[in-house]
Every structure is written in structure tokens, then in C-alpha cells.
Amino acid sequence: MTIPEIINSKSPRTFSFEVLPPLKGKGITRLFENIDKLMPFSPAYINITTHRSEMVFKSTADGLYRRVSERSRPGTVAVAAAIQHRYNLPAVPHIICSGYSRLETEYALIDLNFLGITNLLILRGDKAKHEPRFIPNPDGYSHALELQQQVNAFNRGQFIDGTPMDLMPQTPFSYGVAGYPEKHEESPNMAIDLQWLKAKVDAGAQYVVTQMFFDNSKYFRFVEMAREAGITVPIIPGIKPIINLNQLSLLPKVFRVDLPDQLAHRLMACTNDTEAKRVGVDWCMQQSAELYEAGVPSIHFYSHNAISSVHEVVSHLF
Secondary structure (H helix, E strand, O other), X not given: OOHHHHHHHOOOOEEXXXXXXXXXXXXXXXXXXXXXXXXXXXXOOEEEXXXXXXXXXXXXXXXXXXXXXXXXXXXXXXXXXXXXXXXOOOEEEEEEOOOOOHHHHHHHHHHHHHHOOOEEEXXXXXXXXXXXXXXXXXXXXXXXXXXXXXXXHHHXXXXXXXXXXXXXXXXXXXXXXXXXXXXXXXXXXXXXXXXXXXXXHHOXXXXXXXXXXXXXXXHHHHHHHHHHXXXXXXEEOEEOOOOOOOHHHHHHHHHOOXXXXXXXXXXXXXXXXXXXXXXXXXXXXXXXXXXXXXXXOEEEEEOOOOHHHXXXXXXXXX
């Protein structure tokens, strides 16, 4: 089933959440323990992030440092397969442009096809930490729209070199894309940002999941503008509970999102992370309740390092 079908087949209130693959060298047990905490509330599906390789410096035997390419969180495909097998729940791996070649993407699609994982989230991905702007892999893509075209060709039974597959995938990939209620940081304005989103939907995206936001009015306005632009697919709100005081300044800086005055002042009044976490949970509960009351079919939680907070939120709502 596709993600829109999964959402529509369940109760009026569903949710999903996002996990990171374990750090290189770490086991998967801790990840399973975190997922176990949310399973009693019947999540609709689980997203698994994908991380590009980064340039890091490593010491050598002669005391010098060598610049090498290293991926801190490998294993997205394997983690997706492990989750889907263990929980009998749709796993949605992220497929990204950033740091990947067309051939690497093709191999990932082949592996996912073998494993019966048919739902994807297609993203451009972030720029490399050591680069001033997004630079695509020499044999990769600059935009998610280009990556969609490769997945579409794969669904038609065509490899990147144009040769046909002996046997087309029995179940084609279904995918969603990202939307930005406060616009993507590289877009000159919201209108152009929505033009790109419309192009991605026209190219085959079956749903949109938003970047995190903390002001529901911005999500409602974004949906209104998207509908006016002719975007009719589900637009799933993505939200995140704040878990520490540092995020008061970090989240706006990294994700280019605004914190509402009321939330900002409540956090500024906190004296420690425990108090900030309480504010974050309360605000996330308030956001979720308002979104469900407005009729959204599902909410996506960005649960990185916040599983306990998400658990408290969903236990209050379900």
C-alpha cells in the first residue's frame, strides 16, 4: 500500500515518526528499544533518514592528519528492511541526491525492490558540511525532481543507461517529497517554492510531508496556498517537540524556522533542560490537538533524540 492508502485505511488520527540509522559501529538494539516505546500506539509507518558521506580528518601512524570521506550513519536500506521485517510495518527510507551518484541510487533501488520496500521519501538532501553551498555528486543530481525521474524510469523497467530490465518491479515505488511552510531557505519567495513543489507532484509525488514548524497558522496557510496552486495530494504536517534550551536558537538557525513569541518566551523563562523539555512536550501536544481538530489525517513526528517526548505526546492523543 502507498502512504496515502495507509493513512486513509486507518482511523481518523494516525501518526508516523522518523528514526536515524545507528552511528557507524553501533548496534541496532537501541533503535529497536526506541521504536518499541511507540508501537503500542500503532504508528502508520516509520521513516528512516539517509546520510551522505562527509570529509573528515583522521590521524595517521606518522602523526599527520589525512582527509577522508566517511559516512557516520550508514545502513539506511538495511535498517528499513530490519524495521519492516521486525514490526510488519511499512518502512520509508529517504532517497537523496546529496552525496550520491545515479548508479549508487540505482543499486539502492534494486536492493529495496528485492526487499519488498516500496515506499520512499525523495529529497535533495543537505549540502556537505565542508562546502559553502549544495554541490551535487559529479554523476548525481542537483534537484529532487531529477531523482524522481530516475525512480519513475525504474518503475517503468528502465535502468539509467537506458537498457530495459528483464523483469520489471512487481510493485512500483510510491514516494513523497518535502514541503516547506516557511519556504526552502534557497527559494527567493514562497510562490517560486510552490512552483517547484507543484512540479514534483506533477512528476509523480503522491504526498508531501512538511519541514518542521512550530506555528500551526503557517501550516494552514501553506496548505491553502498549495491548493490554490493546484497541489491536491495529502500534505502531512511534520512537527518536533523541543527537548532542550539550546534548541531555542539552534532550530531557527539550522532549519530556518520561526518560533512563535509565546513558545520563545516560555523557553526563555526556563532555567534548565528539564523545564525546556516540559515546555516542548506541552507545545507539541497543543500543536497536535489543533492539527487533528482541523482534520489532518496524520502527523509526522521528527523524533530525533526525542522519543520519550513523542511517547508522551502520542500517549495523550491516542
